Amino acid sequence: MTASVFVDTNVLIYAVDEGNQKKHEAAKLWRAELWKSRRGRISFQVLQEFYVNVAQKWPAARQEAQAEVRNLLAWRPVAVDADVLEQAWKIQERYQLSFWDSLIVAAAKAASCGYLLTEDLQAGQDLEGMLVINPFRHHPNEIPLT
Numbered sequence: 001m002t003a004s005v006f007v008d009t010n011v012l013i014y015a016v017d018e019g020n021q022k023k024h025e026a027a028k029l030w031r032a033e034l035w036k037s038r039r040g041r042i043s044f045q046v047l048q049e050f051y052v053n054v055a056q057k058w059p060a061a062r063q064e065a066q067a068e069v070r071n072l073l074a075w076r077p078v079a080v081d082a083d084v085l086e087q088a089w090k091i092q093e094r095y096q097l098s099f100w101d102s103l104i105v106a107a108a109k110a111a112s113c114g115y116l117l118t119e120d121l122q123a124g125q126d127l128e129g130m131l132v133i134n135p136f137r138h139h140p141n142e143i144p145l146t
Contacts, residue, residue: 005114012072041113
């Protein structure tokens with residue numbers, strides 16, 4: 001069985017934002033590897049946050065952001081339903097995370113991911129059996145995806 005990787009919004013934004021070249025290149029590398037391996041997973045929350053942030057920062061890129069969201073539908077986004085919401089509250093209480101971060105973790109769990117790719121949480125932390133990976137500290141080849 002292969003481990004899926006849940007991708008947080010910040011990684012997707014850095015993949016299109018050339019303002020920080022190091023993070024931009026790392027995010028593009030991760031995105032490309034996850035497309036190739038077909039192990040990338042997201043939630044509708046991530047898609048919404050991505051679109052809103054890109055459209056606000058670069059209004060002329062709105063159509064490109066919409067196209068990227070449509071493409072990312074192939075990653076089988078998790079919808080926030082009653083089960084994900086209840087799980088998010090439990091995670092929030094257990095780990096003292098923000099509600100929005102807890103919702104990301106709950107969605108990643110719902111997608112049966114082994115890894116959560118984000119710079120917003122503590123790298124190396126085990127959250128409900130899922131390992132937090134900082135994509136700007138690790139190359140995709142360093143992470144066993146099986």
